[in-house]
Amino acid sequence: MTAPLIGLTTYREQARWGVWDQRADVLPTQYAAAVEATGGVPVLLPPVEQVGAADAVVRRLDGLVVSGGADVDPGRYDAEAHPRTAGWRPDRDAWELALLDAAAAAGLPVLGVCRGMQLMAVHAGGALDQHTPDVVGHEQHSPGGDAYGRVAVRTEPGTLVAGLVGETLEVSCHHHQSVATHPGWVAAARADDGTLEAMEVPGDRFCVAVQWHPETAADVGLLAGLVRAAASYAPSRHF
Template sequence: MGAPVVGLTTYREQAAWGVWTERADLLHTAYADAVVAVGGLPLLLPPVDTGDVPGAADVLVARLDALVVTGGADVDPGRYDATPHGRTAGWRPDRDAWELALLAAADDAGLPVLGVCRGMQVMAVAAGGRLEQHVPDRVGHEQHSPGGDAFGDVDVATRPGSRVAGLLGERLTVRCHHHQAVATHPGWDVVAEAADGTPEAMERPGDRFCVAVQWHPETAADVGLLAGLVRAAAGGA
């Protein structure tokens, strides 16, 4: 059947390249490189207004073998009926709507899905969950998101018997860049936590590959999750 096609959601931001400064659909190259490295073919999925193009998410999902909901801005607190925290900022309603539509279509199709950082939070909200809007308020430190473009190294412990543990082992150090976290997650099991109790991974029970992590597997040697996604997309376990 050839290499599995893995859809990657994208940012839509003001960007500069060459002589241009324009609105652009973009994504860190590390995502596409990581997908190729584990045998997949990346396909970028910029936000589409489903009001203008009804059924767009279903049409695209039908052409994919797997979906990655990537990192990015905070989710709109209105999506989970919350008042914005003072540190919650920059949410993108167009991206929220598009990724929620893609996740619904992926659920209907039984498509393998991986959420990364913001992706984990979108997946929790899609299930009717809520977010913790500023983790440092609870844990008293900034290790999960040191600031700027830096990643925090966070030690996590996985739950024995989980899919994540099977792919990555019992303990690992991951690269994080998140000031928010999942607070409630209907239908999902938390399967990895930081020492401070912050949920760092969750998965749905069952045979379908449906996993989300707060860290960034595309940035480091942790390719086990993406390799597992691509195997599932190719019809493996």
């Protein structure tokens, strides 16, 4: 059986490597490595403005990861920007929302990671808490810099997420925002402070989103679940 193709959305940032300092499409290697380790073939998806591009891409994919990154534009959920909300990327928001539209229409398996979860909630008509420390009173979810917070999470019994990662786990988080409302989604896991840490769409389709970074863990159960769903989805694709 051919390994399923898993699309990974990317950042478009100013970056430095070797002698170069210029705009680049980048993503931490851990995402692609985790997909490959679980039997998938990673395909990087930089923001594209061309009309119809998202539909064309989704027709060729077996699964999609909406990866982490900068804050979602608060205008997308009719909110004023919090003083700590910054750096949103309109091109990336538009591209990933178009991919989510196309993925929903096709029934494509999708996993959202960190910002990906937040964007998926906004895509469904939900809203975000723009600075989680204002809600929970601490910064454990994002301690600053390039350090991940270690957060204890409890999953909801009977959810797909619980079946993939178990009843409780400690996860790596790096989010100062979180999901406030999520129409059409089921809450699948919460941190001890009540922060929503995972959600999923009810039904047979693999459509899961988490606030933590499963690509950083030795146990990549969520990505393995996505790749398995993608392998099952692949024969049903129509060209």
